[in-house]
Amino acid sequence: MPRFVCRCMDVTEEEVIELIRDGVRDIQLLKRLTRVGTGPCQGKACLEILVKILARETGLTPDEVGLITLRQPVDPVRIGTLAGEVHEEEC
Amino acid sequence: MKRSAEVVIVGGGISGLTIAYHLAKMGHTDVVVVERRYLGYGATGRCGGGIRQQWSTEENIVLARESVRMWERLEEELGYPIYYRQGGYLVTATTEEEVRDIKRNIKLQNSLGVPSRWMEADEIKEEWPWINTDFVIGGSFCPTDGKVMPPRVVWAYARKLREMGVRIYDFTEVRGVKVEEGKIRGVITDKGEIETGILVNAAGAWSREIARMVGVELPNTPYRHEIAVTEPLKYFLEPMVINFRYGIYFTQTWPRTEIVGGIGNPEEKPGYNMRASPGFLNMYTKVLIRFMPCLRHVKIERQWAGLYDVTPDARPILGDVDGYDRFIQAHGYSGHGLMISPMVGKLIAELIVDGKTSLPIDSLNLRRFEEGKVIREANVVG
Numbered sequence: 001m002p003r004f005v006c007r008c009m010d011v012t013e014e015e016v017i018e019l020i021r022d023g024v025r026d027i028q029l030l031k032r033l034t035r036v037g038t039g040p041c042q043g044k045a046c047l048e049i050l051v052k053i054l055a056r057e058t059g060l061t062p063d064e065v066g067l068i069t070l071r072q073p074v075d076p077v078r079i080g081t082l083a084g085e086v087h088e089e090e091c
Numbered sequence: 092m093k094r095s096a097e098v099v100i101v102g103g104g105i106s107g108l109t110i111a112y113h114l115a116k117m118g119h120t121d122v123v124v125v126e127r128r129y130l131g132y133g134a135t136g137r138c139g140g141g142i143r144q145q146w147s148t149e150e151n152i153v154l155a156r157e158s159v160r161m162w163e164r165l166e167e168e169l170g171y172p173i174y175y176r177q178g179g180y181l182v183t184a185t186t187e188e189e190v191r192d193i194k195r196n197i198k199l200q201n202s203l204g205v206p207s208r209w210m211e212a213d214e215i216k217e218e219w220p221w222i223n224t225d226f227v228i229g230g231s232f233c234p235t236d237g238k239v240m241p242p243r244v245v246w247a248y249a250r251k252l253r254e255m256g257v258r259i260y261d262f263t264e265v266r267g268v269k270v271e272e273g274k275i276r277g278v279i280t281d282k283g284e285i286e287t288g289i290l291v292n293a294a295g296a297w298s299r300e301i302a303r304m305v306g307v308e309l310p311n312t313p314y315r316h317e318i319a320v321t322e323p324l325k326y327f328l329e330p331m332v333i334n335f336r337y338g339i340y341f342t343q344t345w346p347r348t349e350i351v352g353g354i355g356n357p358e359e360k361p362g363y364n365m366r367a368s369p370g371f372l373n374m375y376t377k378v379l380i381r382f383m384p385c386l387r388h389v390k391i392e393r394q395w396a397g398l399y400d401v402t403p404d405a406r407p408i409l410g411d412v413d414g415y416d417r418f419i420q421a422h423g424y425s426g427h428g429l430m431i432s433p434m435v436g437k438l439i440a441e442l443i444v445d446g447k448t449s450l451p452i453d454s455l456n457l458r459r460f461e462e463g464k465v466i467r468e469a470n471v472v473g
Contacts, residue, residue: 009347022250026261032136034345038393040322071393071434072367076322080387081230083376 006046008039013053016034027054031056033069040076043068092403093258095286096444097152099278101265101301102293105135105241105429106421109436110291110443115255117444123285124252125278126261131245134297135429137397139318139340139351139473140241141331142430144181144205145233147196147469148406150454152203154431157450159235160223161433165273171247173239174345178329180236181215182207182470183227183382189336193231196470200233207233221385222332238342241429260412269303274416276307289417289443296363296398298408298422307412311423312361312401316473317371319394320349321386337378340472344437350389353473354378367394401424405468409435409455410442419443422456426473 002012002070024030027050035048037043047067054065097119100107103126114122114349126132142162144155159177166173193209198208208417210232212224249259260282268290269276277286296313327341328350341352354375372391380387401410402423412418421439424431439450459465 023253026247028163029129029131029136029242029246032131035248038320040392069395071374071395072369073391076390076392077372078388078390079221079376079380081320082372082391083387084373085380085387088108 005049006036006039008041008046009035011036016053017057020054025058027051027065027068031073037068042050042074056070062080092260092280092285093123093285094283096123096258097287098123098289098291099285099287100124100291100293101278101420102126102259102295102298103130104133104293105131105244105432106295106424106435107211107291107293108245108252109432110293110421110439111252111257112118113440114443115252115257115291118439119444120247120256122257123201123350124257124259125263125265125280126259127264127297129261130249130259131242133297134400136242136395137318137395138241139353139430140344140429141180141236141237141240141340141342142329143233143236144179145182145196145200145207145231145236145366147199148466149199151427151431152200152205154434156203156205157434158431161437162237162239165433166247168248169251171243171250173243173247175237175239176329176345177235177237179232179234180331180333181210181219181230181232183230183332183334185226185228185334185336190229192335192469197231205233206235207231219326219328219330220447221383223382223384226381227377234329236331238345239429240344242405244429265301265304266363268301270305270415273414275418289419291421291439291443293421295422295424295460295466296400297426298400298420298466305415305418307415307418309423309457310403310406311408314359314362314401315364316352316353316355316399316401316426317367317375317396318473319354319372319375319391319392320344320351321389323348324350324389332382334382335470335472338472339375339382341379341383348387349392352379355473356470363398365396365398367396392449399473401459404412404465405471407431407435407455408424408457409439409452410457413458425460425468426471
């Protein structure tokens with residue numbers, strides 16, 4: 001069974017480790033290559049795991065690894081709502 | 092860090108990496124790429140990933156056409172998945188004026204071998220029933236345009252360069268350039284000095300700062316451009332849909348299947364601000380649902396921003412600088428650097444090695460602004 005780091009974007013531990021061993025030592029580049037942490041949970045469930053793996057594989061401290069940039073919106077928002085439409089709940 | 096190199100390239104975005112790659116391919120591997128942050132930091136790693144040949148100026152059309160021939164083989168050549176797809180670009184018209192401009196551009200593009208063609212609204216409706224053809228009255232479609240996953244392209248080049256013996260120093264900042272009587276002598280970084288006779292300025296939005304270290308003033312201006320993705324959806328929107336009047340572009344990413352898109356903000360002030368703004372989402376989504384109303388039910392998941400390196404005519408600055416010995420410019424892409432990068436990389440490498448290029452790039456030299464030979468590229472979005 002693959003171990004998932006990011007359940008939103010289906011990124012496995014194996015995939016992350018493979019990229020780190022291929023030379024991706026920066027968390028931002030790792031994020032861009034795998035989209036880890038950029039799904040519906042916006043990193044809330046996976047970021048800590050990702051930092052731990054990067055620290056373990058590179059020998060950096062979690063502080064040195066750093067975080068990915070946290071982005072708006074914190075929770076996904078409907079396009080119609082963002083466009084200012086008054087939304088009547090469709091059932 | 093290496094103490095000397097035949098060529099030093101400043102900037103680890105797509106521009107610098109492709110130039111390094113083509114130099115190495117021509118047998119010149121004593122090349123160093125210096126990047127202040129991580130690879131693809133300023134623009135490439137943040138961009139929409141579109142690859143378009145439907146331009147309004149001959150130089151851009153030819154550069155894009157030749158680049159598409161190279162994009163088609165790039166994944167195989169670099170040996171790494173970059174998720175390149177040729178699903179086309181639909182350039183939409185919402186007014187008669189746009190119809191006229193687009194039809195004129197189709198003629199120019201066709202005369203240069205780019206297979207764009209006019210589509211009436213009913214034809215668009217049949218092909219992509221989600222597009223609002225009460226609003227879109229027609230458009231041009233080029234089936235060989237497409238898209239790619241930009242960070243993958245960055246990493247594909249970086250891996251290949253390592254294999255070929257080119258050194259990439261990321262998180263390394265250029266602090267100064269040694270110049271003697273117009274001759275490049277070396278580059279001073281925060282990790283040490285590198286002696287070189289050839290300096291390539293591929294620093295994107297920061298090219299102006301690098302040029303100042305040499306004593307050259309560039310007309311480039313950095314502008315923030317914002318972008319957003321939705322939640323992933325079943326894959327259905329193959330082409331990139333764009334409109335020049337509204338400055339909007341959107342498509343579905345592959346393989347992640349989010350709707351990615353952005354819109355230009357005419358009020359944007361020049362500068363290095365890269366923060367994402369809530370106002371952008373309102374501006375973008377309002378226009379987006381006019382083009383594709385069904386998207387109102389989809390959720391925006393993430394927004395960010397990157398920098399366009401904009402020149403006065405929205406065309407790149409390529410080539411040597413008059414009065415300097417081997418200070419080579421490769422910047423000013425004004426939002427379309429990635430798409431033309433394969434051919435630009437090849438031409439700049441030819442210029443460095445042979446002193447001449449297989450396609451003329453003189454009209455894109457920095458001197459055009461002094462000579463007043465400026466033709467504006469009109470087809471810019473985002």
